[in-house]
């Protein structure tokens with residue numbers, strides 16, 4: 001007997017396009033068990049029960065967490081990239097600076113919320129940690145994926161993405177700032193009543209090579225009433 005967790009994990013991997021042999025190896029079960037679960041699940045369960053394994057909001061109509069998506073879209077446009085790994089499976093990867101471990105955790109958690117059926121892994125690189133997840137559907141969620149660098153191609157949001165940004169502009173800007181942004185403290189001196197007075201306030205900068213992405217950042221800041 002295998003645990004429900006193992007069966008679900010196997011079905012999830014199958015639904016992402018992995019061959020039975022690979023699923024069996026990853027889950028530590030026999031090839032026969034994987035074949036049985038996969039074909040049995042297709043034959044005997046009504047459509048509704050399989051919805052759990054259908055991972056894509058666009059292809060399968062699964063509900064999308066708009067707040068997590070707006071945040072992840074900002075992270076992706078700032079510092080993310082999507083890579084085709086073969087067999088139609090894509091890797092979404094975000095490079096997170098090791099100076100801010102809390103932001104790395106936050107990136108991993110929004111990635112998991114956007115496609116909950118794909119597990120998120122981390123890889124240590126020099127000075128940063130790559131947070132990544134595999135799914136056939138990352139390209140559906142980020143149709144801005146294309147050959148070359150983001151600043152060499154046109155970045156235009158689809159209508160559904162634009163609506164989500166309008167709904168959650170703050171989280172979209174949060175994603176942009178946490179990937180390609182900067183937050184520092186400005187100190188200014190004012191002299192009055194015969195003495196110097198110092199004031200401090202946070203200062204945010206966003207730097208990106210793509211004019212389209214800069215414009216998207218500017219539009220979201222306008223929605224937030226930030227000049």
Ligand SMILES: [Zn+2]
Pocket residue numbers: 056057058059060136137140141
């Ligand atoms: Zn899809």
